[in-house]
Amino acid sequence: MLSTTLLTVAAFAAGANAHFRLLAPTWRGSSFEEPASQWIYPCANVNETTDMANRTLWPPTGGSTIINGSHTSALTSVNLALGSNATNFNITLLEMFNQTGAGVFCMKETGKANLEEGFKAAGYSGLDDERINGLMATVQVIQLGHSGSALYNCADIMFNATAELLSDDQCQNGTDVSGVAIANVGSVTEEGGDAAASPAPTGAAGRLSPVVGTGMVAVVLAWSLL
Template identity: 40%
Template sequence: MKADLLATIVLPLAVSAHFGLNYPTWRADSLAETNESISQWSYPCANVQPMQNTSLQRTPWPLEGGSVSLDLNHHWTYLFVNLGFGAEVTNFNISLNPNGGQLINQTGNGTFCWNQLRVPSSELLGLTITEGQEASIQVVTVGDSGSALYNCADIVFTSNATLLAADQCVNSTGVTAQSVELSSASNATGSSHGDHSGTASGSAASSTSSGAASSLTVSSFMGLLAAGVLVL
């Protein structure tokens, strides 16, 4: 009886600490209990393989970049959105974070949506995105525990794809985000998103980061995430 009660209490807490990928369509619902092998703790994609769900198709995404919508359940979290090319992606080595790939600090529980995260220029990518190019998007969140959670979505670049409509890309009340510039000193300062790299729904916070300060550089921070290991 006590064990059942404990499970009833703990399970909702565990689920609430995770996050949902609303758009593009994620590879699998990693919050569902139907497949015990799926876990958001598992790098790089919650232990879900590309197109594992054969009933789903790749989400069409604009050639220059598209919308990303998340359902977040932490009081605050660091966000990373990464891109990898190919049908069987093994390396998510391209950052879609705005402002040149800066760390994003999101605060508040609920929906957070970028109307458009732009793909870096062909000069930076070293390739030109073409019609029908297959790729996958990886979303990583890091909360106050320092542990990373992962979800992925499979996409196909096409000129026929459109951004989410305005009424489909709306932040929940109290949900904001800002870029965080990490330096060698033990401090972090925030700056609003720049439209040249990505456009977030609603207004971005302008105060300093509410997350834990870190002495890591952005590049080393991303490197630890890419390796699936992170300790703050």
């Protein structure tokens, strides 16, 4: 049911004038309607939700993120701010990667390793810290299109130990939509190819893995995370 709904909503995104929609977690509200604007940092001039029903429950290990982009390629990153009415998006769930192909792109478990480090930096003992259950936070997705200008969307979440990831049926990429690594010029993969040009396999969810020879983080697509 959710999968059908997401694909239906995505079908209307083509006329969004090269902007993008945040389908999961549920965004704060439409960033296409004034006074909202995706050009405005940090959350497209959309205020934090006051309706708890609009606040997505997320597992402490990281939840599923689905975006629908209208760019044929866009540099994309996902950040997090802890707390209510927070503006400091200092936890990088996914470092910048290149989303290629316009359409639906799903990251099944977003930024597990980075999320745990972020919790510890904020004074929590780790992912099993009981204080995390019920903690408010905001997910921020940034996309940079061909012009280099940044677009923003945000979704308010609440960490919940019983929250579940989207199923593989719900977390699927659109046709010809994938993600590839951003690598330093001249870097090579284990197979000896150019890391920046190496295609990522298609699949249902985003997965993080290091690019050999660089300090960057690569995003490749697979059915599940490590």
